Amino acid sequence: TLGETERHAAAAHAAGLVEGGMRVGLGTGSTVAPLIPLLAATGLRLRCVATSEATARAAAAAGLVVKPFDTLTELDIAIDGADQIAPGPWLIKGGGRAHTREKIVAAAARRFVVIASHEKPVPRLTAPVPLELHPFGLASTLARLQYAVPRGGAASPDGGVIADWTGPVDDPAALAQRLDAEPGLIAHGLFAPSLVTDVVVATGREVEHTRR
Ligand code: DER
Numbered sequence: 001t002l003g004e005t006e007r008h009a010a011a012a013h014a015a016g017l018v019e020g021g022m023r024v025g026l027g028t029g030s031t032v033a034p035l036i037p038l039l040a041a042t043g044l045r046l047r048c049v050a051t052s053e054a055t056a057r058a059a060a061a062a063g064l065v066v067k068p069f070d071t072l073t074e075l076d077i078a079i080d081g082a083d084q085i086a087p088g089p090w091l092i093k094g095g096g097r098a099h100t101r102e103k104i105v106a107a108a109a110r111r112f113v114v115i116a117s118h119e120k121p122v123p124r125l126t127a128p129v130p131l132e133l134h135p136f137g138l139a140s141t142l143a144r145l146q147y148a149v150p151r152g153g154a155a156s157p158d159g160g161v162i163a164d165w166t167g168p169v170d171d172p173a174a175l176a177q178r179l180d181a182e183p184g185l186i187a188h189g190l191f192a193p194s195l196v197t198d199v200v201v202a203t204g205r206e207v208e209h210t211r212r
Helices: 002-015 035-042 053-061 099-108 138-144 172-180
Strands: 023-026 047-050 077-080 084-086 090-092 112-117 129-133 148-150 161-165 185-188 198-203 206-211
Touching: 002 035, 002 112, 002 198, 002 206, 023 035, 023 099, 035 053, 047 053, 077 099, 099 129, 099 185, 129 138, 129 148, 129 172, 138 148, 172 185
Parallel strands: 023 047, 023 077, 077 112, 112 198
Antiparallel strands: 084 090, 129 161, 129 185, 148 161, 198 206
16 A cells, blocks of 8 residues: 555654664664664664664564663664654654653654654644653543543553644644653653654655654
């Protein structure tokens, strides 16, 4: 399908940025999925950390060396998808419930490369913004964040409750600041421009790579 072609093209472009010996952060989701076999096929000696159990399993199955999450203090490169990419670039991530580890990995990486198919760039971010809320005090957190709606389903592997901010996202910086001030919040899915070094968007087979 067009989506598969675009996800593969973006992933293949990002795989070309990875060099032997690198410490690589692997994101989570369907755009990262084709990246994993492509990285394995390079035969390069890599040390990877995964942002979810699903990614860890896929990477190990492909023959990549996956290290425990916190054994690597700094990463040379991290590659991940996004739900939405707005000018800045501001991202919304967390559709796959992995944004807490994804943000930690993005922040630990010297280079954070976002890979996306053509529908991800948007003129402005819109709800939902994924949240991970601490289970302790959940009721009081939800009372304060009146737009936060628990998503249901399994808790995050880190024990948090996945919820979604359904309110306005007109000013992502202001919303990120408000969410960061919430004691019961573990992480939110707004990724600020300071985290992102490269955006790789595929439209058909055409890849546009924007570096900051
Ligand atoms: O949940 C996540 O953060 C994913 O990385 C998401 O933002 C992108 O998932 P996709 O590549 O399946 O669209």
